[in-house]
Amino acid sequence: MVTDLTPVDDELTAALAGECDRQRETLSLIASENYASDAVLAAQGSVLTNKYAEGSPGDRYYAGCAYADEVEQLAIDRARALFDAEHANVQPHSGTSANLAAYQALLEPGDTILSLSLSHGGHLSHGQPYTMVDDVYDVAHYGVDVETGRLDHERVRERAEAVDPDLLVSGYSAYPRQVDFEGMQAIAEAVDAVHVADIAHLTGLVAAGEHPSPVGVADVVTGSTHKTIRAGRGGMILCGEAYADVIDRAVMPGTQGGPLMHNIAGKAAGFGEALEPEFDADAAQTIENARALAARLADRGFDLVSGGTDVHFALVDFRETHPELTGAVAETALEDVGIVLNKSTVPGEERSSTVTSGIRIGTPAITTRGFDAAATRRLADAIADVCDAPDDDGVREQARETVADLAEAHPIYA
Template sequence: MSDSSQLADTDERLYEAISAEERRQEDNLEMIASENHVSKAVLEAQGSVLTNKYAEGYPGARYYGGCEHVDEAENLAIERAKELFGGDHVNVQPHSGTQANMGVYFAMLDPGDKILSLNLNHGGHLSHGHHVNFSGQLYEVEQYGVDPETGYVDYDELEQKALDFEPDVIVSGSSAYPREFEYERISSIAADVDAYHLADIAHVTGLIAADVHANPVGVADFVTGSTHKTIRAGRGGMIITGEEYADDIDSAIFPGSQGGPLMHNIAGKAAGFGEALQPEFREYAEQIAANAKTLADAFSERGLSLVSGGTDKHLVLIDLRDSHPDLTGEEAENALEAVGITVNKNTVPGESRSPFVTSGIRVGTPALTTRGFTESAMEEVANLIVDVLDEPDDGDVAQRVEARVDELTDEFPIYD
């Protein structure tokens, strides 16, 4: 942040906290799969005067006056989302991917209805029916999982559970599953049991926008997702569906579960979607996937066990129990953070440890790809990670890795 910042003059402690976070991001290799670095244009849109404006309702039908300019911003976000993903109707007002899922549930389900979704320990998400989340508290939930031998979703099990459980909605999507979903097959199973299919693409929005990943729009009844992560737009969520569900979805978001939309975030979505429509974005998304595959191959060569044996996406899930049985995910996360590499501990299929400890770590490539990392740099990063995992208490290893991380962050700055 600039030393001439107004915030520095009015709130020094907050200014220092934000400045310190800016330095942390510049000086560390961010490898949390759900994180990314947005452009200065997106930052500018999100920090704009649109934060001042209340705009309850939808473009052309607001409950406040003076909305003609924020209507234009929201319409831009909607139009660009349709161009990127397809779909007849897009709602860009959800504050997050979780609230997008909430909107679909509230629109189509009654309390006590049934959800069939991927087990959290197998890569699922809290908002798909975990008992600590509203989704698990309001609805009856059954979960499918991955085949313990292959690490891929067991679609035969999914089908049998659908027949036995008779869900009202089947959710596809994940936060830590490294493979693509078979959207057509899940929609076919849903149709057989008279259920809706909700595809949550929170992690892969950017890959789908660039045609690097299968697109469930037009296949699933509802598609929800985050608008940051791999797509690098304003932080929040969205819902894509057909016109037959449009009114129900819009009513479930406003006034059903949210009040005034965050117009500055919607402007950030519009800005990021505009960037995603440019030809270079496809190159970026292809590089995300290539970097993840390089990461997976390098980890495997160094003896790490990967859930499903690799990745189709932007993330790799490492199961430490075979290669490093005495090292927990929490310890691995802390050792890597100490040398400037940020990952997150993560549960793995068959998990026996607490979710606060875990037996795995999740490693992602979107943010490093934004910095300009390609395969050669990613292979080096993979080896630095394994060096630390092999000797987490070795000060000499930590010092060497930290020094190389400093060189890499200098070589690949975020904001020039």
């Protein structure tokens, strides 16, 4: 089915077929990845890829947008229903695009952003060095407590008072605990800053009620539309009516031109699936699997940042238990046996971001495949075995057999 979406091009078709086989035969534990449904794939590969639709439903620059309007309005209405939001803009091309539009809407060049540092779990689009955000705005950072791996709101407040930011960012890329959006809003209000909550990783968990929602709490909420919500790949912005016009102008023409209507169709399809009762059960299982994985790795003697997880991934810190092992080495060894995850910095990191002292292990994609806690614990044992002996060929072969067995028992794209 997946290769039916390819053009008639032998080389490209072969590469896409190979990628489909790779996804079937390996297990994705990258926290930001998931498997789109057949409906989402079909929508994203639809004839809407041909259509320019600059503007918004009912107010387009180009003619011929009647059906594009219907599709985008479906995505908007479903996003609003999922998140109980007054206003939704579903046009951003990615979570990063959503963040850039939010900054443009709410800030002037040279204004100050306060966000979590990258090595402590922040994201590039929150203003890390060498990014456009860092070039345009004055960016300062706060951090987690390096001993506990958790945010200390009193320290964040002290940092905010010292920096006096115009905008505070909450929501993170590698923070394995629930985000206290109300606490972060209180800090923002105390220093007269606007608050942008980035739920790129949490969209599905928030939609299912498995994580507290920042909608109606933060001034503006941004996010990805794939990851835990597994809709069409892209971004979105949620806000109250007070910010609706300025957000819409910042998306188009402020930071991008024509929306990717085929991606918006994929968003509409995925949001429709997320409104079904089965989705809530999947989100709950995603967290249960992450906790099972974290607990099993802890039982095997691995250190977990913050001691565990409340969300869809765990962060493993090798420094005390496996001091010679780097995240890069672990990532490569695990990929060799068919376990695909990513190296990650950890709080207090001294290695570079291309080497790192940890790995991030997410459960959205394996949950979509149908993994329960027992299957996840079995996979955690394979991860632990390889990390304990990354150069042992016998260990690797046993791990490959485990991956093959689990992948066959939990198929995708049959």
